[in-house]
Amino acid sequence: MTTAAAVYEVKPNNIYAWDANTLTATMKAGGMRVHTAVTSPPYYGLRDYGADGQIGLEQTPDEYVRALVTVFRGVRDVLRDDGTLWINIGDSYANDDKWGGSTGGKHAGGLHGDTNVGRGRKATGLPPKSRMMIPARLALALQADGWILRDEIVWHKPAPMPEPVQDRTVKAHEMIYMFSKSPRYYFDATAIREENSPDMQRRAAAGHTRGGTKTSRDKSRHDHETMLKMREIDASGRNKRSVWTVNTEPSPIPHFAMYPQKLIEPCILAGAPVGGVVFDPFMGGGTTALVAQRLGRQYIGSELNPEYAEIARYRVAGRIDEYLAKMRGEAFTAYMFQEQTA
Numbered sequence: 001m002t003t004a005a006a007v008y009e010v011k012p013n014n015i016y017a018w019d020a021n022t023l024t025a026t027m028k029a030g031g032m033r034v035h036t037a038v039t040s041p042p043y044y045g046l047r048d049y050g051a052d053g054q055i056g057l058e059q060t061p062d063e064y065v066r067a068l069v070t071v072f073r074g075v076r077d078v079l080r081d082d083g084t085l086w087i088n089i090g091d092s093y094a095n096d097d098k099w100g101g102s103t104g105g106k107h108a109g110g111l112h113g114d115t116n117v118g119r120g121r122k123a124t125g126l127p128p129k130s131r132m133m134i135p136a137r138l139a140l141a142l143q144a145d146g147w148i149l150r151d152e153i154v155w156h157k158p159a160p161m162p163e164p165v166q167d168r169t170v171k172a173h174e175m176i177y178m179f180s181k182s183p184r185y186y187f188d189a190t191a192i193r194e195e196n197s198p199d200m201q202r203r204a205a206a207g208h209t210r211g212g213t214k215t216s217r218d219k220s221r222h223d224h225e226t227m228l229k230m231r232e233i234d235a236s237g238r239n240k241r242s243v244w245t246v247n248t249e250p251s252p253i254p255h256f257a258m259y260p261q262k263l264i265e266p267c268i269l270a271g272a273p274v275g276g277v278v279f280d281p282f283m284g285g286g287t288t289a290l291v292a293q294r295l296g297r298q299y300i301g302s303e304l305n306p307e308y309a310e311i312a313r314y315r316v317a318g319r320i321d322e323y324l325a326k327m328r329g330e331a332f333t334a335y336m337f338q339e340q341t342a
Helices: 020-030 062-077 133-143 198-205 221-238 261-271 286-296 305-317 320-341
Strands: 014-016 032-037 079-089 146-158 173-182 244-245 277-280 298-302
Touching: 014 305, 020 146, 032 261, 032 286, 062 079, 062 133, 079 133, 079 261, 079 286, 133 146, 133 173, 173 261, 244 298, 261 277, 261 286, 277 286, 298 305, 305 320
Parallel strands: 014 298, 032 079, 032 277, 146 244, 277 298
Antiparallel strands: 079 173, 146 173
């Protein structure tokens, strides 16, 4: 296992079993800079992952948000001046007896960990059943800490996790926020353009633009050139919209919750050039690294739980079946030992 004490130079294409603050401090000291950061932190009050110092078990939403602001302050230190930060985060409900409560998002299941982490904890200070607005709290706190909030994206889930509720709608979306470090930043809009609607495709083929036809707007050479440019843009597609419909994906790891690869593909394509470095301070099962590698980018990740860090390394190396076989073998050995010593 890689430890902070044993490593002094952080190198791309590695996943470190460290806490995020230690890794960013080490990266900053060594001059390592990344093009973009794409991540999803542990959701508030949802799961105890069994790791000392983990985020998500704070007593109040404000404490949770402050902990994340500290982490992302370190991320800002290692971002290039033209870098961006993309955060997927879900919300929770105030509930005195369960403390939190999933909205059916990325962390609704898990490899290990107690989901009833809130029993007996201090109340949030909100009326029971209140939506805690965790994503909005975090976005505003990061904005106050100096980040530029550039985009608010809705992840629409066509098949959300069922919820046994009769007094509100079933939650079918989560938020993705894009922040920049500076007013001018790297963003490859062309790499994530969408197809035009069928109607717009027909209009572009017929020579129409958003503002009219060639004949109605061809009043001057300037207007004609502008019109042709608009026509060319229309024919090539449209700028990506801020509602992304992406299905959740089955996990190769039993009960391990991860965001779908398709969800973060646009973040990586727009946020880093080919060969650029993508950072994830909450690497989990390695999805960010896996997508970055597939798209021709480099990656760096931190994961506090050593078991998850190992899983991520196996996934990125294309050896997840080997890991699962190893786990089955260890489980069988442990079972036989118990039988023999019983």
